[in-house]
Amino acid sequence: MLKLDEVVTYYGPVKALKGVSLEINAGEIVCLLGGNASGKSTTMKTILGLVRPRSGTVSFEGQRIDGLRTGDIVRRGISLVPEARRVFGRMTVWENLTMGAYSRYGAPPAELEHDIERVYGLFDRLRERATQYAGTLSGGEQQMLAIGRALMARPRLLLMDEPSMGLAPALVDQVFDIIQTINNQGTTILVVEQNAAVALSIAHRGYVLQNGSIVLHDNAAALLKTDSIRRAYLGED
Amino acid sequence: MSDILSILPQQLVFGIALGTVYGLLALGYTMVYGVLFMINFAHGEIFMIGAYVGWGLLTILLDAQLGGLHPLWVLPVLLLPAMLFSGGLGVALERFAYRPLYARGATRLGPLISAVGASIFLQNAVMLTQGARMKVYMTNFLFPPTWRFNLFGASISALLVVMVGVATAMMWGLNTLVQRTRLGRAIRAVAEDREMAAAMGVDVGKVISATFFLGSALAGAAGVLIGLYYTQIDFVMGYSAGLKAFTAAVLGGIGNIRGAMLGGLLLGVIESLAVSFINPAFKDVVVFAVLILTLVFRPEGLLGERLADWKKV
Numbered sequence: 416m417l418k419l420d421e422v423v424t425y426y427g428p429v430k431a432l433k434g435v436s437l438e439i440n441a442g443e444i445v446c447l448l449g450g451n452a453s454g455k456s457t458t459m460k461t462i463l464g465l466v467r468p469r470s471g472t473v474s475f476e477g478q479r480i481d482g483l484r485t486g487d488i489v490r491r492g493i494s495l496v497p498e499a500r501r502v503f504g505r506m507t508v509w510e511n512l513t514m515g516a517y518s519r520y521g522a523p524p525a526e527l528e529h530d531i532e533r534v535y536g537l538f539d540r541l542r543e544r545a546t547q548y549a550g551t552l553s554g555g556e557q558q559m560l561a562i563g564r565a566l567m568a569r570p571r572l573l574l575m576d577e578p579s580m581g582l583a584p585a586l587v588d589q590v591f592d593i594i595q596t597i598n599n600q601g602t603t604i605l606v607v608e609q610n611a612a613v614a615l616s617i618a619h620r621g622y623v624l625q626n627g628s629i630v631l632h633d634n635a636a637a638l639l640k641t642d643s644i645r646r647a648y649l650g651e652d
Numbered sequence: 653m654s655d656i657l658s659i660l661p662q663q664l665v666f667g668i669a670l671g672t673v674y675g676l677l678a679l680g681y682t683m684v685y686g687v688l689f690m691i692n693f694a695h696g697e698i699f700m701i702g703a704y705v706g707w708g709l710l711t712i713l714l715d716a717q718l719g720g721l722h723p724l725w726v727l728p729v730l731l732l733p734a735m736l737f738s739g740g741l742g743v744a745l746e747r748f749a750y751r752p753l754y755a756r757g758a759t760r761l762g763p764l765i766s767a768v769g770a771s772i773f774l775q776n777a778v779m780l781t782q783g784a785r786m787k788v789y790m791t792n793f794l795f796p797p798t799w800r801f802n803l804f805g806a807s808i809s810a811l812l813v814v815m816v817g818v819a820t821a822m823m824w825g826l827n828t829l830v831q832r833t834r835l836g837r838a839i840r841a842v843a844e845d846r847e848m849a850a851a852m853g854v855d856v857g858k859v860i861s862a863t864f865f866l867g868s869a870l871a872g873a874a875g876v877l878i879g880l881y882y883t884q885i886d887f888v889m890g891y892s893a894g895l896k897a898f899t900a901a902v903l904g905g906i907g908n909i910r911g912a913m914l915g916g917l918l919l920g921v922i923e924s925l926a927v928s929f930i931n932p933a934f935k936d937v938v939v940f941a942v943l944i945l946t947l948v949f950r951p952e953g954l955l956g957e958r959l960a961d962w963k964k965v
Contacts, residue, residue: 465850486853494851501848503841514841517834518853568853 416441416603417462417493417572422471422481424454424461431457433627434471439572444594444604446614446635448648449624455607456498458624459574462605463495464488475572489518492571496578498607500561504550508541511549511560515567527567534563537593555586562593566602573597575606579613591617611648615639656929661806663928664921669812669881671920672819676874677897678904678912679826680742680867686843686907687863690760693767694745695871696894697774700887702738702872703879704778706730707787714790723794723814731818734876735869742868743861745770751857771890778887786886789879815877822870823913829866830909839863843907892936896923899943905956914954 417439424432432454439445449455460466462473464485473481480488494515503511512531516522535542538559544552549560558578565573575594579587587610595617598604608614615621615635623631623644631641638644677699684692709730713721749770753762791811799810830836841849842859850856878893879885900919904911919939926938946953 463851465847484855485850486855489851489853497848497851501845503844503848505844506837506840510837513834514837514849514852514854517838520834564852 416476417605418472418474419458419462420472420474422458422461422473423469424457424466425469426457426466431627432461432468435624435627435629436471437622437629437632439603439605441571441603442598442601443620444598444606444618446611446618446621447605447607447624448611448614448621448638448644449607450609450647453624454627455624456576457627459495459576459605459607462488462574463493486518489568489570492569494565494568494570494573496561496565496573496575498576499580500554500557502549502552502557502560502564504548506549507546508549508552508560509545511564512541512567515564518568530567530569534566537566537596538563554581555583555589558582558586558590559593562590562597566597570602572603572605575604577607577609579608579610587613609648611644612639658805659928661804663924665803665806665808665812667921667924668917669815669920670924671917672816672823672913673874673877673881673916674893674897674900674920675913675916676819676822676870676877677893678900678916679823679909680871681898681901682904682906682909682912683839683863683867685901686909687839687846687860688750688754688763690750690754690763691767691898692742692745692750692864692867693764693894694749694770694774695742695867695897696890696892697771697778698738698742698745698868698890699871699875699878699893699897700885700890701741701774701778702734702875703885703889704782704787704875705734705737705872706876706879707789707885709733710789710794714793721793723810726794727814727818730876731873734872736872738872738875739865739869742864742871745868746860746864751860771894775887775890782887784887786884789883789885791880791883794880811880815881818873818877822873826866826870827909827913835859835862896939899939899946902943902953903946905953908953908955911953911955 419435419437421434421436422432423430423434435454435458447455447458457466461468464483468481472479475491475493480491503514506514512534516527516530540556541559541563544556549557552560578590578594582590591613594604594606606614606618615638618635620634621638622629680695681691684690713726749766750763753766795809795811800807830839838849838854838859841852841854842856846856896919897916900915901912903919904913904915919942922942923935923939927935930938
């Protein structure tokens with residue numbers, strides 16, 4: 416479904432991705448692991464066209480999308496749940512969801528209404544707070560809003576950047592339950608996580624990024640048993 | 653003392669009329685600051701050029717000797733082209749004078765200096781093509797001096813009513829656009845988090861252009877209204893009017909649309925009262941004292957948010 420081939424991306428003068436290749440099949444949950452500044456977020460931004468690769472190709476459903484504008488990439492069915500949520504704090508919950516559907520210009524209002532209802536169905540709290548400013552929500556609620564906002568684009572591939580960051584353990588489980596629900600409803604997911612244990616428990620496969628290169632790639636169960644993963648991400652010696 | 657009280661209503665009326673127009677002009681500063689974090693110091697010149705477009709059209713209409721020039725149709729004929737021309741000029745200014753700088757990663761200072769340069773360029777372009785002498789708006793042909801009524805001891809002319817009416821309607825329209833439409837949401841999204849707006853599929857460049865168009869079009873309308881009010885315009889009129897509107901934007905809270913309207917209104921009234929109760933020569937001193945006091949005691953403005961508060965959320 417999504418294929419990165421030898422992607423090199425610079426972040427200012429820094430070579431953030433040094434030839435990253437990875438592949439995601441339709442229906443999968445793929446986990447991207449890596450320490451700080453290993454290039455995880457840059458990988459996501461490159462897929463979405465927020466930063467341009469210097470070389471290499473990104474293809475989605477068989478067609479190249481590197482070089483397309485972000486709006487066109489979102490329209491083809493990729494959307495992002497960003498790191499640290501980044502909801503629009505000075506807009507209401509409802510307006511944030513509407514912004515998520517920005518690329519669906521011309522879609523019938525009834526269709527958008529239906530999708531907003533779907534998000535409210537997943538996250539009951541958002542319905543209660545529909546007219547509240549997003550900046551007044553708790554961290555967990557903002558994370559739900561960020562996921563709901565991304566779903567409003569009707570993605571076939573959802574990019575999730577550190578969805579568990581800064582959340583209480585109970586909420587982390589809830590968020591990963593929802594990720595699984597979304598996946599079961601037919602959305603492919605690429606999730607970047609520091610919390611490797613939880614992420615690998617729901618993922619089908621995983622890649623490990625280090626200093627802008629993929630150093631390891633296997634199915635999730637095998638990665639959980641790999642010594643280097645246990646040491647680096649699961650806190651075992 | 654009784655003298656002062658007797659002219660107070662009149663001065664308030666002048667102040668409110670002037671203030672709504674300052675508010676119109678202040679919106680341009682505040683909107684551009686909202687999306688680009690820069691002060692468009694050429695905004696006053698866009699206002700001045702709007703005044704010249706209106707003057708040119710009014711002169712053509714008078715030369716054509718059409719007979720009755722009723723403001724009901726003449727005013728739109730002056731305002732709409734002035735707004736379109738000023739709006740287009742604002743878009744061009746951003747595209748050619750500011751975007752090449754910030755798109756290449758210049759700091760905020762680069763576009764700011766470019767704006768000062770654009771301001772000087774536009775003043776001189778108008779001086780060279782239109783001459784340095786002031787132009788006269790034949791306001792009396794449009795609004796006969798007899799069109800006026802008395803209210804609480806103030807004499808209110810039809811022109812003042814029109815100024816307040818047009819400016820208020822435009823501010824209401826802009827506020828509705830920003831709060832209720834898809835474009836308005838996109839503008840607010842870009843102002844709050846440009847990268848996330850882009851991630852939603854917003855074409856940030858187009859939204860910035862639209863913002864410049866809206867702010868500049870309002871400045872064009874303000875130019876025509878001020879031309880009709882003062883009846884004389886010249887190529888440097890944008891300088892002081894621009895600084896005053898900038899003051900109004902800072903007073904209300906730069907980046908805040910309702911703040912710009914409030915700041916404009918307050919500043920118009922303050923200026924008008926200073927003229928009658930202190931000394932007309934001190935008019936600008938009072939206005940810029942307001943700027944300094946705001947910056948010292950409430951830099952975030954009356955309706956502005958403290959940036960630090962937002963980072964905590």
